[in-house]
Amino acid sequence: MDDSGTRGLELFPIAIGKYQHHEDLDVEAELGAVYGLLAGFGAASVDWDVPMGERDLTTVLDRLNSWAERATCASILYWVGHGWSNQSHATLAHSASPDPVELEGITPELMAYRITAREHADGDPKAWAMVVIDACRSARFVELLNRALDDRRGPRRVLLVGVSGTGSTTLGQFSHALGRALRDTFGAEDQINLWQLARELKLRLPEHSQVIPKNIADVALARRDLPMPVGNSLDVAIRLRHAMSQLPADEQRHFLPKAQGGELGELAWYFEGRAGQRREIVTWLRSHDRGMLVVTGRAGAGKSALLGNLIIHARPILRRALIDAGLTSRPAADEQPPDDVFTTAIHLTGLTTADLVTRIAANLGLPSPPVDVPISAKIQTLIDDLQGRGEPATVVVGT
Secondary structure, three states: OOOHHHOOEEEEEEEOOOOOOOOOOOHHHHHHHHHHHHHHHOOEEOOOOOOHHHOOHHHHHHHHHHHHOOOOOEEEEEEEOOEEEOOOOEEEOOOOOOOOOOOOOEOHHHHHHHHHHHHHOOOOOOOOEEEEEEOOOHHHHHHHHHHHHHHOOOOOOEEEEEOOOOOOOOOOHHHHHHHHHHHHHOOOOOEEEHHHHHHHHHHHOOOOOEEEEEOOOOOEEEOOOOOOOOOOOHHHHHHHHHHHHOOOHHHHHHHHHHHHOOOOOOOOOOOOOOHHHHHHHHHHHHHOOOOOOOOOOOOOOOHHHHHHHHHHHHOHHHHHHHHHOOOOOOOOHHHOOOOOOOOEEEEOOOOOHHHHHHHHHHHOOOOOOOOOOOHHHHHHHHHHHHHOOOOOOOEEEEO
C-alpha cells in the first residue's frame, strides 16, 4: 500500500450557513462533528476567516482557488450548505444565491476546474483528495462533477461523495456514516484503505447518494492517534478506539497524548506519583462550584500530563475502556474526579484571547461573541452568556 498519501491530512471546509434568500443552516455543528472524527488521523483544519454571511460567489471562488493551490498533502474538501438541481443542471449555493439557485452558484464545471488545477499544482505528486458535497440534491451535482472531470481527463486520485440523493440534505447524515465506518468497521485498523472506506460510506449513506472513487485503491488514511494495546482482543481495541473518538478534538490531540505519558509508539498509561496533587485538585473540584484553580510548575514538570490524567478518569467510557484493556487502574476514591466534571477542555497554544473567548462560547453551545468589538466587550458578552446559561461549567485549559 502506498503510504505516501498519508504523510499529512487537512480538512478544508467550505461551510455556508447564512443566506440572503435561503433558510440558514447550523453547519458549524456538523463541521465540528466531522473534524472530531478526523482528529485521530492527524487532520489539520484550514479555517476560513470570512464571516458566514459574507461567503458570496467572490469569496467562495477565492476559497476554492486557495485549496487548488495547496496540493501539499492529502485533503478532504468538505462543502456543506444548500444546493439545487434539475434533470440537466446542478449548482451549490453561496450566501447571495437566489432561490431557486439555478445557475447562480458554483457549478460542477467550476469545481472540476479547481480539482484539476490542484492536481497540476506544485506539491506532493502523490497527494490525494476527497471531495464531499453535503448539500441538497448533491448526488446529481457529483454525477455531473464526475463527468466534467472525465472530460478533463480526470484527476489521478480523488474520492467524490454526494451525500444526499434527490431530496434535501439532512445535516448529520455524513458525520454519522463516517463515524460508523471509522469506528465500527475500521475501529481496530491503523490504516484504512480509501477505496474500502468509499464502499462503507456508500453502504451507510442514504439511498441514491453518490460515492465515486477514482484511482484511490493504493492510498489510505493513517491514524495519528494513540497506538492500540498489543495482546488485547479485537473487541477491546474497537471499544478503546470508540471511546477515544468520543472525546472533543483538543482532548484527543493534546490532553490524551499527555496523559499517555510515553514516547511515540509506547503505551505508558500508568501515571505514577502526583497522588497529592491529584487529591488536591479532586478535592477542589468536589467542594467548589465557582472560582479558579491554577496548576503551576516549570516547563516540562508534567502539568499537562497531570491534567490529561484527570480528564481521562473523568470520562467514564474512556476510563472503563482503558481499565479493561489493562492500560491503567482505577484511582483511589479521593483521587477520582467526578464523572464528566469537565464541561470542556481547551489547548491554549496558538490561541489569542479573542480566539479563546470564541472557543469557550462555541464549546459550551453559547452564541458567538460579536466580531467588530473590543476584546473587553467580547469577554463581557461571554460572562453574561455564562451567567444566563442556567448551569455551571468547568473549563480546563492547558498549554
